[in-house]
Amino acid sequence: MICPYCGPANELVTDPGQRRARFSTDCEICCRPFELRVVWEPGENPVLEVVGF
Numbered sequence: 001m002i003c004p005y006c007g008p009a010n011e012l013v014t015d016p017g018q019r020r021a022r023f024s025t026d027c028e029i030c031c032r033p034f035e036l037r038v039v040w041e042p043g044e045n046p047v048l049e050v051v052g053f
C-alpha cells in the first residue's frame with residue numbers, strides 16, 4: 001500500500017480480481033486511515049491513487 005503519511009513504503013496487498021476498487025485501509029506503520037483508488041488493467045501494474053486522508 002502507499003501511505004500518504006509515510007510514503008510508498010509497503011507493498012501492495014489487493015485482490016487481483018478487483019480491477020477497479022476503492023477502499024479504505026490503515027497504514028501498518030503509522031496506523032492512520034486513508035482511502036485509495038486502484039485501477040488494475042490485465043497484464044499491467046496496478047495504478048494507485050490516494051483519494052482521501
Ligand SMILES: [Zn+2]
Pocket residue numbers: 003004005006007027028029030031032
Ligand atoms: Zn503510514
